[in-house]
Amino acid sequence: MSSEGRAASNDGRPAIDVERASKIYRRYSHRKQFATLKSALLTRSLISNLRPEETFTALSDVTLRVPKGRTLGVIGRNGSGKSTLLKLVAGITKPSTGSVRVDGRVSALIELGAGFHPEISGRENVFINGIMLGLSKREVARRFDEIVEFAELKDFIDAPVKTYSSGMYMRLGFAVAIHVDPDVLLVDEVLAVGDEGFTHKCLDKFADFKRRGKTILLVTHSLGLVERFCDEALWLDAGRIKGSGDPVRIVGAYLTDIEQREEQELAAGDSRARESASLAAVSPDEPASAVLPDNPIESATAPADMFRATEGRWGSREVEITDVTLVGADGQPGHVFQSGERLDVRIHMRAPLPIDDFVVGVGIFNAEGVCCYGTNTGIENLAGERLSGDAAAVFSIDSLDLVEGTYKLDVAVHKQDGYPYDYHRLLHTFRVKSRAKDVGIYRPKHSWHFSGDISFTDPRSPGHD
């Protein structure tokens, strides 16, 4: 682990030293959870009730060293053990095995204003909260004005806290916690406490901490923040360290992993959709009416009218679509693709008897059911001549210029007059990923040009990546 290497090169002791720590939560069965003293006494299980067999491992065998003055970002999916790690470092819970050592005063921004009493004034709460977090009364008094100013609560500081809005409550909690002046600051996704101005102020405060050589442990879902702000990143997955080191590299690996998971989910969802569709598939004599009672079949030649998005499959099966695969730039079949990359839609067909009247069509719909694009061989002046046995058609998109989101595909083979052989309606799902958070449906190739007295500081904001 690179963090260890850096710790070794640092003379001092690491600020945070977690050695093979595991945290196992016990999970009580329903009966035990509501065990009573009486039943415990009767069955003499007072002690054994406190040692249940069923357990849940929130963290397993985590070793981590954060040298003084460094900022570590912890990322991972929900339930991966990020907050548990934070609580261990904060000392709120003890590791089941292993050890956690922290050098210096710790302040944890986990639950802001956790110790506030609603009935008494903000002023008194600041004092009590500050003392709770380890300051002396005199220290709080010295920092009091600064705290109130930071929280932007000058006019309300003598009102009972119960009259505060949730934003005011959080701001005051944040202000107290940050003014404890800790050596190690633990932050758990609390930056969403105020308007943008306040968030900036918090980030400035963090930057100030960094400059003064304090150690910060930041748990967040904001990957951009980790990349910009942290010296190192730690990626937790199901309670284990899946990676640690350079933030950009770790964030990249984490994003790839998310894509793979989405991939699997989409694949599973697709096969489910196809299964139910083939169950609902109807005989050639009464096409589609069972599937789309109020929307008679149309060919994909008129995609603008096809915005009624209902999944299904119908057709006479004189030609059958046996398989549809989506292939990305890497040549591998998949379900998640980068915006701007190549995408091939491979349609495998089988016609038991030779057929001369046929059109192959494709339509792309976004999550709201809006048709983004639709075309077929007929529209593009390809007249069907012969289709017999196994065949394949590949619809190639050189540059998938769609914004990030989930899209569904219509794939169909039908006669020129619209009579369906096999119509797959929204049965194939794929996801488009993009680092740019632009909006809309279509991302045209574009660039910005400027002239005159105009300039930008952030190189990323004017153009697209």
Place this chain on the structure above:
Amino acid sequence: MLRNLGQLVRYRGLIQSLVARELKARYRGSVLGFFWSFINPLLLLLVYTFVFKYVMPPPKGTDPYPLFMFCGLLPWTWFASSLMESSGALISGGNLIKKVLFPAEVLPIVTVTANMVHFFLALPILVVFLIVYKAPLTVGESLWFPVVVAVQYVFTLACALILSSLTVHFRDIKDILANILTLWFFATPIIYSYQAAPAVALRFLNFNPMAHITISYQEILFFEGPFGHWKWLVALGAFSIVFFFFAYWIFDRLRDSFAEEV
């Protein structure tokens, strides 16, 4: 355990301000505010005086009855409300235990201490009663008063530590407790005099720590003659200290489960 106990000294500032908060917050919003600390025991006294003056004859050897009752009732209120509140202290303070690095024993300590302050606040009324009824109080005897308070504090604290930590795991202690306290109240010579109790009952009374504390208060403040109960009080004091360490040991053993259970 001893290290944790030593650390508590560091938190005395916190205990102080939490007790102050508790007192401030309790009557915030009520019209009479702090006066409730006086009025509550007075009203309770009124009820019992009414009963024993007009409904039933007062027990032997308790004249003037209001003064007699007050000597026992005030410490009992401190004891009983401390126990009731501390049984829920960790659960209602769950937010602190779960989210803030915070020694959990501060919560029951604050509860017991805040109730002790209430007890002190009610003492002026007792002084007025003592003067009105010309109680036979001597300087030598009144020096024992702080000792009794100290013994009761340690004993109550020990009970509170055990109760608060066990209630986290067994929530229904709270319900049992109300009934146990009622029984305990009548098993303690508060509304009757221990001197009038039959010999059989006396033997049981000796096993009740609160009985010795109450008798001590009564001997100092109410009964004539020297404070003859001091041997019992000293013995109870020693017992309370041992009991306190035992209670703290239990609390310490269960400490790690608090953050997960509350």
